[in-house]
Amino acid sequence: MAESYTSKVSKKPFSRGQMEALTALCDTLLPSVDVSGDDLRRQRLHAPLDDVIRFYQTSASMAGTPQLRFSKVSPKKREEILLSWSTSFFFLLRILFAALKIFTLLTFFTQVNEKNDNPAWKAIGYPGPDPDRKPDPNSTTENPSGPLHKGIVNLTHQKQKSLYKLQTLGFPISMLNASRPKSLEKNPSFTVKCDVAVVGSGSGGGLVAGVLAKAGHKVIVLEKGGYFARDNLSLLEGRAMDQMYLNHGILGTDNMDVLIVAGSTVGGGSAINWSASIRTPRHVAREWSQKHGLKLFETEAYEHALDVVCAKMGVQSEFETEGFNNMILRKGCENLGYRAENIPRNAPRDHYCGWCCLGCADGRKKGTPETWLVDLVESGNGSILTCCEALRVVTEKNWVVGGKGRKRRAVGVEFMYETETGRETGLVEARVTVVACGAICTPGLLRRSGLRNPNIGRNLRLHPVVMAWGHFPDGPDCWPGPEKRSFEGGIMTAMSKEVANFETSGYGALIQTPSLHPGMFSIVTPWASGQDVKARMVKFPRTAHVFALARDVGSGEVVSETDVRYEVGPADTESLREGVGRALRILAAAGAEEIGTHHREGRVLKVRETDRRELERFVEEESSRPVSGLSTPVCSAHQMGSCRMGVGPKVSVVGPTGESWEVEGLYVADSSVFPTAVGVNPMVTVQAVAYCTARAIQEALGGGEKAREV
Numbered sequence: 001m002a003e004s005y006t007s008k009v010s011k012k013p014f015s016r017g018q019m020e021a022l023t024a025l026c027d028t029l030l031p032s033v034d035v036s037g038d039d040l041r042r043q044r045l046h047a048p049l050d051d052v053i054r055f056y057q058t059s060a061s062m063a064g065t066p067q068l069r070f071s072k073v074s075p076k077k078r079e080e081i082l083l084s085w086s087t088s089f090f091f092l093l094r095i096l097f098a099a100l101k102i103f104t105l106l107t108f109f110t111q112v113n114e115k116n117d118n119p120a121w122k123a124i125g126y127p128g129p130d131p132d133r134k135p136d137p138n139s140t141t142e143n144p145s146g147p148l149h150k151g152i153v154n155l156t157h158q159k160q161k162s163l164y165k166l167q168t169l170g171f172p173i174s175m176l177n178a179s180r181p182k183s184l185e186k187n188p189s190f191t192v193k194c195d196v197a198v199v200g201s202g203s204g205g206g207l208v209a210g211v212l213a214k215a216g217h218k219v220i221v222l223e224k225g226g227y228f229a230r231d232n233l234s235l236l237e238g239r240a241m242d243q244m245y246l247n248h249g250i251l252g253t254d255n256m257d258v259l260i261v262a263g264s265t266v267g268g269g270s271a272i273n274w275s276a277s278i279r280t281p282r283h284v285a286r287e288w289s290q291k292h293g294l295k296l297f298e299t300e301a302y303e304h305a306l307d308v309v310c311a312k313m314g315v316q317s318e319f320e321t322e323g324f325n326n327m328i329l330r331k332g333c334e335n336l337g338y339r340a341e342n343i344p345r346n347a348p349r350d351h352y353c354g355w356c357c358l359g360c361a362d363g364r365k366k367g368t369p370e371t372w373l374v375d376l377v378e379s380g381n382g383s384i385l386t387c388c389e390a391l392r393v394v395t396e397k398n399w400v401v402g403g404k405g406r407k408r409r410a411v412g413v414e415f416m417y418e419t420e421t422g423r424e425t426g427l428v429e430a431r432v433t434v435v436a437c438g439a440i441c442t443p444g445l446l447r448r449s450g451l452r453n454p455n456i457g458r459n460l461r462l463h464p465v466v467m468a469w470g471h472f473p474d475g476p477d478c479w480p481g482p483e484k485r486s487f488e489g490g491i492m493t494a495m496s497k498e499v500a501n502f503e504t505s506g507y508g509a510l511i512q513t514p515s516l517h518p519g520m521f522s523i524v525t526p527w528a529s530g531q532d533v534k535a536r537m538v539k540f541p542r543t544a545h546v547f548a549l550a551r552d553v554g555s556g557e558v559v560s561e562t563d564v565r566y567e568v569g570p571a572d573t574e575s576l577r578e579g580v581g582r583a584l585r586i587l588a589a590a591g592a593e594e595i596g597t598h599h600r601e602g603r604v605l606k607v608r609e610t611d612r613r614e615l616e617r618f619v620e621e622e623s624s625r626p627v628s629g630l631s632t633p634v635c636s637a638h639q640m641g642s643c644r645m646g647v648g649p650k651v652s653v654v655g656p657t658g659e660s661w662e663v664e665g666l667y668v669a670d671s672s673v674f675p676t677a678v679g680v681n682p683m684v685t686v687q688a689v690a691y692c693t694a695r696a697i698q699e700a701l702g703g704g705e706k707a708r709e710v
Contacts, residue, residue, distance in 0.1 A: 026060035028078035029104045031530035033057065045538055046125050046474040046482075055123030056534055060108050079529050086527070086600050086630070094630045095256050102250065105522035105533070110238025125485065125541035126518050129235035130355045134362065146229020148266065148369060151377030154226075154386045155417045155426070166192055169383050170218060188414065188427040194218040195701060197413045197430035199390045199445065202268020203683050204670035204690040205436030206368030207309070210375035211694040213382035217701060220428050221376070221384040222415050224437075225265035227369075233359040237517040240358035244272055246440065246561075250523075253556070253566045257627075258462055258634045259523075260564065262438055265359075266386060269438070269683070270367030272357050273637070274491040274515055275345040276681035277315040279306050280688065283506040284678050292675040293647040294656055296692060309687035313346035313366040320350045323489020325513035327480050328470065328544040330494045332586030338498045343512070345492065346683075354488040357515040388415045391425065393433050393449035395663050404659075408450075410666040432665050432697055436690070439639035439672040443558045446643065446653070451662050455653045459644050460556040461677035462636035464568050466576045466627055467514065467524065467547040468583035470592030470607075471539050479591060485541040491515040492681075496586075499578045500551070506679060507571070509548040509579030511586070516545055524633045526602030546586055547635075548579020551679030558642045568627050568634060576634075581623035588615055599625045599632045638682050643672035645689075658693035665700075669693045 035056040037049055045052055073081070085097040112118050112128075121128055151169070153162045167173055172193045195217040198209045205221065213219040226243060234240060241249030244265040251260040263269035285297040296302050319342070322330070333340035345351070346366040356365050363370050376382035395408040410433040416425050435442050443457035474482055492512055501508035516524070521540055527533050536543075556566025568576070580597060587595045588607045595618075596604045605618045627634055646652025649661035654673055660666040669690040671682050678685050 023061050024073070024078060025082070025100055026104045028075060028082055028530060029101055029527065030060040030108055030533065031075055032059040033531045033534055035531075043473070043538075046541060047123050047538070051122040052538055055120055055538065056531075058119065060104055075530075083528070091255075091629075098256050098630050101527055102523045105525075106238075106249075106519045109522045109537075110236070110241070110519040112236060112238065116234070116236060120537075121518070124518060124537050126487065130353070130361065133235065133355075146227070146232070146369070147363070147374050148227060148377050148384065149229065151373075151383045152227050152266075152386060153383050155424075156387050156419060159419055163190060166383055169380070171220065171383065189424040191427040191429055192220060193429045194220045195430060196220075196432045196434060196697065197222065197428040198434040198436060199393075199413060200268060200436035200438065200441075200670060201266050201368060201373060201384060202263060202436060202438060202670065203270045203368060203686040205434060206267065206270070206376075207372045207687050207690045208434050208436065208667075208669045208694045208697070209382060210368070210372030210379075211691065212698060212701075213376040213379040215698050217381060217698075219376060219382040220430070221373075221382065222388045222390050222413060222428065223266050223384055223386050224389045224441075225263075225386065227266040227384070227386050228271075228359055229369075230359075230361050230363045233361050235355045235358050235361060237358060237519045240272070241519070244359060246438075251440070251562070251564065253564045255565075255567070256630055257568065258464060258566055258636050260440065260462070260636045260639065262440055262637070262639060266384060267367045267369040267373070269637075271359055271369055273367070273681075273683060275347045275351075275356060275365055276492045276512075277310065277313055277344045277346045277684050278680040279310065279344075280678060280685045281502060281506065281680060283502060284676070284685075287506065288675050292645075294645060294675065296656055302688060302692065305688040305691040306684065309684060309691055310344075312371050313684075313687075314348065315344045315346050315684070316349065317342040317344045318349040319490055319493045321352055321489065322493050323352070323354060323491070324480050324484040324486045324542075325544045325546070326490065326492070326494040327484070328472065328590040328592075329496070329511070329513050329546050329586060332546075332588070332590035333494075333496050333498070335589040336585060338496050338582070338586070340494050340496050343492045343495050345490065347490070352489050354485075354491060354515060356491060357517070385415075385417075388417045388426070390415050390435075390437070390445055391448065392445065393435065393663070393666055394427070395450060395666075398664055404664055406660075406662060406664040408662065409664040432667065432701060434667045434669050434693075434697070436668070436670040438670050439642040440558055440564065441561050442668060442670060442672045443642050444561050446660075446668075449663075449666075451653075451660065453649055453653050453660075453662055455644065455649075455651065457558040457642050458555070459641040460558055460564070460566060460639065461552050461641045461674070462556065462566055463549050463638040463640070463677060463679075464552060464572060464576060464627075465514075465547045465549045465635045465637070466580050466597070466632060467545050467635075468580050468587060468595065468597050468622075470544050470546075470587030470590070471594040472542050472544060472591065473593050474542050486543055486545070487515070487517055487541070496582070499548075499575070499582055500679065507551050507553055507575065509550050509575045509582075510680060511546060511548055511579055511583055514545050514547055524598050524635070526596075526598055526600055528602040532602065544587060544590075544592070546583040548576050548583055550575040550579065551677045555641065573627055576627055577623045581619050584619045584622060597622045597625070597632065600630075638671070638677075640671040640674040640677055640682060643668050644675050645673040646675065657696035658689070659696070667693055667697060
């Protein structure tokens with residue numbers, strides 16, 4: 001395991017001593033454990049007993065680390081040392097423990113052999129890729145690579161053929177442009193011309209590209225990630241994280257207090273999100289209009305934009321069959337008298353898929369690769385250049401008399417791509433440039449492009465999430481039924497606004513359910529010992545999770561793509577504590593045998609052996625624990641606000657149309673423009689704001705047929 005990892009990050013192998021130390025650390029986190037078959041039988045586990053015993057007896061090193069002698073320190077002592085690191089006064093030791101835990105467990109539970117199998121999966125009741133997956137009925141020899149194949153251009157392989165494809169799509173190309181813009185240090189390998197260059201293909205960039213291409217403008221999309229069409233999806237957690245997620249899966253804030261997940265593939269977050277499609281809450285629109293001066297958000301135009309994007313994605317709130325986690329959330333709420341609501345989704349009512357966080361294999365989740373980017377390609381006016389990283393927006397002095405008062409104007413994007421012979425740069429020349437890289441990556445691109453607005457990177461919101469868990473043992477008379485598994489079914493169909501404060505300030509916590517496959521499950525699970533973590537993992541398929549998502553008042557800063565600074569503030573900590581308390585009560589009320597949180601102490605309450613007073617004491621104690629200092633894993637799947645929209649350059653990066661205050665013809669169209677956190681899953685809001693920005697761009701460009709609204 002360690003050997004395969006080091007080959008990716010370093011050409012120099014570890015020394016024997018280093019490998020011995022790493023092996024010992026990994027095997028302390030995930031050791032070989034002697035266990036009694038009788039004890040396992042009493043736990044009523046779903047998996048064959050032999051598989052479970054073999055799982056307990058397998059250590060991390062047995063999964064691929066070279067068989068080297070361990071350190072002379074006893075396993076028990078090694079566990080004590082690691083636990084002392086996890087609570088150490090020295091912050092760097094706590095970070096080291098967290099990093100080792102993530103590395104060891106994520107690798108162990110996501111690595112696969114040549115058969116795409118993992119020896120631990122049988123023991124923990126996980127089938128790997130969706131066993132019910134059906135071939136894409138629309139995949140044919142003429143359409144082998146999904147609905148976007150006609151517009152996808154990958155310069156990594158067969159560059160000349162790819163450039164010819166661009167030309168056949170109507171984009172003028174020149175090679176080794178001698179008359180390059182003065183701001184470029186060297187000649188690009190080629191230059192391609194278009195009306196609009198869009199950096200990023202997610203909910204914002206994909207929509208803008210589709211709307212403008214359909215309106216008759218020539219549009220090129222630059223996407224850092226690759227394109228994984230339906231039949232090309234592996235549905236393997238580790239591989240999908242490596243290929244489709246920012247930073248190959250997980251990015252931590254500088255203090256490691258928050259684990260950030262974000263999409264980095266064609267479709268961005270919309271390709272790997274959990275389908276929730278919630279309109280901008282009215283209290284948020286009111287706040288943005290009245291407090292931040294953005295009148296757009298209380299207009300019919302914005303309501304129309306919400307209607308358009310929801311119709312495009314087929315948003316609806318019904319389901320035929322509910323999955324394990326959501327059944328539990330709903331039942332717990334009902335038993336407590338909390339209101340549980342259906343979550344609108346961009347998927348049909350019979351879409352029972354728990355693997356959509358790894359890409360939607362049947363294409364019925366309507367992210368941008370199945371909607372707006374299809375419009376782009378089918379219009380004949382657009383192309384998507386994959387595996388191309390934008391280096392900077394190219395700007396020139398603005399000579400236009402009587403313009404918008406901006407000293408510079410955007411003329412295109414310089415980008416980098418890999419070929420068989422090394423790295424090369426290209427240039428997209430465009431009348432308008434749209435940056436839509438997401439709230440983590442957009443600030444860096446703007447800074448590299450020479451923008452100096454002090455608000456760039458600031459006001460970052462993360463929607464911090466803290467989880468609670470409950471175990472529902474398997475058995476013939478169990479509820480939910482024995483066929484139910486935590487990783488199957490619609491990821492999000494139920495939620496509770498019980499402590500979201502929608503009727504007052506709008507700042508509180510939303511209660512929902514996550515998608516956790518074995519790798520992500522293992523890294524948020526508390527580690528008290530090697531045996532303890534294995535005992536938790538064999539309960540994986542029947543362990544439900546309910547989380548609290550805070551609409552954060554506090555904010556952080558994006559210094560660079562790998563330097564994100566954020567601390568959960570006092571008000572947001574209180575929201576999370578209240579939300580986690582409700583989540584624990586919901587799990588207990590739904591019938592969990594055991595409940596707990598992810599706090600590092602890993603306390604467990606056996607619900608059926610306690611009375612109400614003891615339950616309440618446990619809930620109060622666990623929900624009062626700190627969420628900072630690496631004591632409890634905090635996660636973020638929504639990043640917003642780092643280039644926010646406003647009424648002037650002193651308080652914002654872009655104006656009400658999304659155009660930069662500094663550079664004419666440069667627009668931002670992603671979640672980074674949000675004035676505050678939105679408090680719900682942001683996809684619909686991103687698309688609605690981007691739709692309004694696309695209309696503003698269309699008006700600025702002039703010409704082109706009016707885009708059809710669907």
